[in-house]
Amino acid sequence: MSAVRDVVAHALREAAKYNADSSTPPAAVFWPDPDRAWEPVIGLLQEVVPILVLGEYDSAKAQGPSIWIRTILSASDSVELPAHLAERNDRNPWVIYLPGHGRSSLSDVTTLDSAVSPLAEVALRSNWWPSAYGQAAWTPHAFLGSKNGAGLDIASDAKTKSALTSVLDRLLAEDVHEMRRIGRLDASRLHSLVMTDSVRALLEWLDDPEGTKQALEGARWEAFVEACRSTYGFDPRKDGQLTAATRLGARAGAWRDVWARFVDNPRRYPSLPAVLDKARPEGDLFGGTDPHPDSWPSWNQEQENQLRKALADLDKQNDLGQVRAAVSELAATHLRRDESVWGELGQAPLARVMGYLAELAELSTTPARAGDMQAQIVWYADEGYRVDDLALRAIAAATTAADRDVVCKALKKVYDPWVEATARAFQTAAVAGYNGQIGLDVNRPGESGDSDCWEGWSHAREHHEAVSVGAEGSGGADGRGTSEG
Template structure:
């Protein structure tokens, strides 16, 4: 808004601001830094770099020569930083930001042992500024989210499952308003929900058509789906497969009952699922067996109903009417349970 400073709302915007802050210097008593050096040994930030480049034309990436993406080898980067190439067209007062995926700060600092492909960049550490945590370590995603010194100060569970889910959800996480994360401790389920916001629906879609549904997801979305199913439903789609999933769906135990309710609300949306349920039917002597959930049991009950209705013609009118009402009540009860 005019006359007001824009307050960043997303993680991507905050990261962009942090990079701008790293490049700040006092021109009264300091020379302009040659570059901001952003090392990322684990390459965790890599998915966000194309997005950052939209707002940071001075962002250069070490990698194969792809000049239209401002990416190239060390010697090309030096030429860009020294502005000897026409493509170095960012504002003159903007400090170049050098993103170094797969490179650690320690590896770049050890000049005598620096890999040959990095040697043209090694001296920049003396004329540039590091974009790192206060302890000089790389900014990992977890550190940036949780640090109160240069980061966002969020509460995030430190377990490996949460870290894995956080990395998988990074592209979605980057665009999420920070207000959604404030005031609570974030766990794996919070990050997976960014990729699979309606897990029950996605589970039904996958059970209905496993191959097509899986092919429509990215690798991260698939991993988030599997992780969510393991956490919420005690079921691993990758290891257990759709037949086990259908058996659990029909059993309706625990959290699976809510999934069954979703299925029963719109069975036409999952036309192949009844056949899977037919193949997955549990043994009828099982303590928790629910016949109304299995197609063949319903078909048998319908056959018995038709036979009973046919026999009504042999009964006296008053008895037939009473039995008809009783048969109808049984069918309504079965439909309600399903």
């Protein structure tokens, strides 16, 4: 990998070349930068090129006044330099970086600034970058886009130049060949270097605008704003949180990916559901039917309320077939909400209940298998227990007293008839072929005997009776099937 930074370093080394037959080695390479455009990345370049910076003394930055720089050029061992400063040798000459100064600052002796005057004599024995006298100092945009520089295809509009300033440190670390392969580098592509996950940043901003702005700050915030403008069609500085939330709920264009990421991990953004509800459009905003009504938490709550009423209305039905058909229809309408983001957040408990009730309604159409007690035990252990289990799961899924009340009323209609029929089948088998025993010896595990059969029957019957009593206590089954045993 050859980083863009290495291209800059190579150019600075090339500026130190001289004709050994006619010239002496240059004392240094002077680098003018009147606009201070390179200043934010000098620290990165110092890792590959020995750069001394003209300015107020700061040993950690290898920065100091002109006299200090002359001292280093004369006897570098006498001055302590930072460890990260690249080792100087014939291949790596000293580079003197002049932020805020152009070449004329040292070439015109009549207007010498006192800040640079001690370097005037050194400049006469040194090379410059760029080397041609009168050539404008290299700006990052000019050098990186030049065939004599990095050879990148960089757009020249104001937004791109501004973006380049913001992400220059990141761009220098990129592979120059990869950057050339990408093609035209505009503001959007440059910002993507620092904003690698704009979708996550957008969701975090929707969840907490102020906190996210503080966390991003600087170049990353500017990159985020640009990504919102170019990709998502809004400006977070002007349009605000509710505008973005409305577009998130509409899921058009690039917002589909944002919604998919939210659904993938909604608990990561705890404040976002409330924001979505505030942004829910009123009236006929979508020109008829909202294409994504399930984007709004309040819609889901409306559906839960309708389902609660529909379950309560089952109590008015007396035909078991009609009750089962109604349960199946309600499940087809509402069960998908259990798989939605609101189900994931636990805001659709009755939708989950419908999955259990629909399966229970289907399984309960199969009556208990006729036969002796052993056949009853085998049937319950293989199949019958599933109906009881679904009833328990339906009750457990109801999270409020009001929900449990309507669930138990629904169970009374669709589950109690099965409990009654099953209990009577068990009783018939018991009357026909079962002789009760008192003081039965129960073998320990591993011992043989008829107790295994008795234990299996006891477990099945206890489970069955517990469900019947539980349903009765909750307003469901009346328990008559077990009271006659």
